[in-house]
Amino acid sequence: MFFATNDGTRLAYEDYGQGRPIVFVASAMLCADMWEYQIPYFVEQGYRCIALDRRGHGRSDRPSTGYDMDTAADDLAELIELLDLRDVILVGHSMGGAEIARYLHRHGDERIERIALISAMLPFMRQTDDNPEGIPGALLDASIAALDADRPKWLARQAQAFFATHLGNDVSPAQVDFTMRQCLEVSPWAVRQAQRNVVSFDHRATLPEIKLPTLVIHGAADFSAPIDVTGRRTAKMIPGAVYHEYPTAGHGLFVSHRDQLNGDLLAFIEKR
Template sequence: MFFTTPDGTRLAYEDYGQGQPMVFVASSMLCSDMWEYQIPFFVERGHRCIALDRRGHGRSDRPSNGYDLDTGADDLAALIEHLDLREVTLVGHSMGGAEVARYLARHGDARIARVVLASAMLPFLRQTDDNPEGVPGALLDASLAELDADRPKWLARQAQAFFATHLGNDVSPAQIDFTLRQCLATSPWAVRQCQRNVVDFDHRATLPEIRVPTMIVHGDADFSAPVDVTARRTAKLIPGAVYHEYPAAGHGLFVSHRDRFNNDLLAFLSAQ
């Protein structure tokens, strides 16, 4: 299915089941297919599951602009309004989590019941004078330069670390290859823009304003979004946030730790 945003971009989404809506917002480079192990689980338990393909990703249009977090948040708002969704649970992974945070900052929580931030790129990744806990800029810039120089090589090198299989996580080579192919199918221009925008956005001022129930899930072996830079700090900024830190989990915990993630999310839904 498709809808058109106010700037004329045609975005794809998938919509399954009936019941209280859950909107899944994918990571940068990935699309709605990444939620293969979440959507059936929650549809079978009485939820309506909607997954968006960000512009430049999946089956959506590939415009030259709109890969900043504010536009991503506005695209998410356009989907929610297009479907006239209410009492929504927003589930965002990685950059998707950052877009969920921007949605709340820009559009409020009138339509939102709760949010889940999984492996989210929050609150502010780049190290600066007033953000000494961040990742040194030289490391971020070197990684971005390597991505620009040889994107397939960069992705292949990250693949094992993404799921932290070196720590014993049982993720098949076929699953790793499937995830890699999703990333390679994404617009190279979108990848460049998204990666730069997400590491340089400062959410610290707006996260304390989140008032809906929030669950944060992160792996302590996350190479892409180190937990001490991201989730631990985010949990301190969002009032009353429920925090789950998974031992030996990498960035791709939605696959490697899917049973625990799904059950923690189900318990969070049931508790509210």
């Protein structure tokens, strides 16, 4: 299914099941397909599951603009309003978690019941004078330069670390290859713009404003979003956040730790 945003960009989304709505927000370089092991599970539990392909990703249009955090948040808001969703459970991975935080700041929580931030790129990735916990800018810039120079090579070098297979996580070579192919199907322009924007956006002032029930899940072996920079800090900044840390998980825990993740999400969603 598709809808047109205010700037005319056609975005794809998928909609399955009946019941309380869960809106899944994918990470950069991935699309609705990344939730292969979550959506069927939650539909079987009696939930309506909706997943958006952000612009430049999946089946959505590939415009030259709109890869900033504000536009991403506004695109999400347009989908929620188009479907007239209420009491929404927002679940976001990586950049998707950052988009959820930005959505709440720009559009409020009237339609949202609770949120789950998984391996989220929050609160602020880049090291600055007032953010010494961040990743040094030289390292971030070098990684982005390597991505620009040879995207397939950049992905191949990080493929095993993405799932932390070195810690014994049972992720097949076929699954690793499949996920990397999904990443390569994204618009190169969208990848470049999204990566630059997500690592440089500062959410520190707005995270304490979140008053919704919040679940933060992060892997201790996350190479893409190091836990000391992201998950642990995010959980401390959001009032009352429930925090789960997976000792052997990397960034791709939606695959490597799917059963644990689904169970933790379900328990959080059903807790009243």
